Amino acid sequence: MAKTTTKEILIRDFSQYCSQGNASIFVGSGLSRKAGYVGWKDMLRQRAQDIGLDVDKEENLIDLAQYYVNSQQRLNIHADIREFFAYQKHSPVQEHHIIASLPLASVWTTNYDTLLERAYANANISYDILTNDASYEKLNLRAKVIINKIHGCMNDPTQCVLTRHDYEEFENKNAMVISQLKGELCSKAFLFVGYSLRDTNIQHIIAQMRLKFGKSYRLPRYYILKKIALEDDEFKHLPKAKQKEEFAYHSKRQEHYIDYLLEYGFKVVVVDKYDEITDILEQIRKTVLQKNVWISGAYEDNYNAQYQSLASSFAQEISKNLIGDEFKIITGYGKNLGADIVAGAFSGCNAQGRDFNDNVQLYPFPYKDSKPEDRQSNYTLLRKNMASRSNVLIVIAGQNATHEVANGVLEEVRLSKEQGSLIIPIASTGGAALKVYEDMFGEMKDKQKKAMYEKLNTKKVADIYQVVKDIINQYG
Secondary structure, three states: OOOOOOHHHHHHHHHHHHHOOOEEEEEOHHHHHHHOOOOHHHHHHHHHHHOOOOHHHOOOHHHHHHHHHHHOOHHHHHHHHHHHOOHHHOOOOHHHHHHHHOOOOEEEEOOOOOHHHHHHHHOOOOEEEEOOHHHHHHOOOOOOEEEEEOOOOOOOHHHOOOOHHHHHHHHHHOHHHHHHHHHHHHHOEEEEEOOOOOOHHHHHHHHHHHHHHOOOOOOOEEEEEEOOOOOOHHHHOOOHHHHHHHHHHHHHHHHHHHHHHHHOOEEEEEEOOOHHHHHHHHHHHHHHHOOEEEEEOOOOOOOOHHHHHHHHHHHHHHHHHHHHOOOEEEEOOOOOHHHHHHHHHHHHHHHHOOOHHHHEEEOOOOOOOOOHHHHHHHHHHHHHHHHHOOOEEEEEOOEOOOOOEOHHHHHHHHHHHHOOOEEEEEHHHOHHHHHHHHHHHHHOOOHHHHHHHHHHHOOOHHHHHHHHHHHHHHHO
8 A cells, every 4th residue: 555644643733734724624525424414326316216317327426417407407406405405404523513623714615514604603603605706705704714615505506516517617607716725725734524535626626736736735635534444334235255356346446546645645544444533633623722721710709718819819820820831721701710810811921921812812701791581592602612712621619699609610611521621620719610620539530630630629829730730731
């Protein structure tokens, strides 16, 4: 097999490009199928029967779609797209949510579904959609992410690229979009996920890039490919005598396909199972966000005097030292604690000569502007956003106006756990932090981890940051 790239190199290098703002991802139909949506073949099955053909006998589905449009009405296929890719049918999978958590300015896809849009909406990240050149006229320049759906979207099937004529007209109708894609392929590191790279439009663009630059690109393009296995579904229906023969043939063909990808300048990463793709994306997320720490908590003016003193002092000490160690801080600016975090971070930035705005992200809750009936859902969206952008959650205090454990802080802990983040509750500050600590400590089996977490009961300001830092270094 030709020289491929290891998962470790992909994770290390692509994470670095993400952190620098020099990365993009191309999402293929593999992620849509994992979410439960059907492929082209299933969508066109009934239409093929309508014109006397069998979709399983057709090798070129683009031509099949054209045959149907030639003899019937395209409106029927529009209706199919709306039905097969309806919102309510399926939800984004883990990979979509991971992609939405990465610091990307743009993502690319040929999928019709809205899974990416819903993943970004779930993370409360603003986005806009580009489907063709006409989209530029209404593009929201303030959106944090542009989702480039170059084959259209199920929201407007009239603009979807699906027939032979659509493919032939693609370049004339989408010259600006194509130019944008070529520019990003030159200036950003790309990761192709769940994509077969057999789409004729994309093949043509890649071919033009090869003619212009050969195999050498300023930044790499990574392609994740699952290795052919005898246990794959495509061999299961065959007689046993035929399975090994077909497996050997497909394995040899895959070797040639890898050579083809390398010839076009791709760095190919081969995995044994599809689950490894999820693991790769999760490791990229963790690596990119490993220096992002979310500090959660709040306390009332009449909070227990000892807890209040420790919460205030610890928040300032931890924030100052996190900045000193080049971490970035995320906070919802909880009551009283938010001011302590800002004070510590500001001190740390001054000491290091760093810009406060580059190192601290504030997500204050709209206490007065929210309608009561919308307040909780708005708060949850903010919390999801903060959770998606951090790899570590530090919990300090967390008490509400009625002197009870703050449910909002507990929700933040739950959301962070769902993201796979490291939770560090400063037990000695009471409130939600103490409850979370007791719950976690009671479930811990690792003796070394229990010994480290036990130190979170300290009441010494001089010791607290080293305890936090050791836990992050060991488990973050």
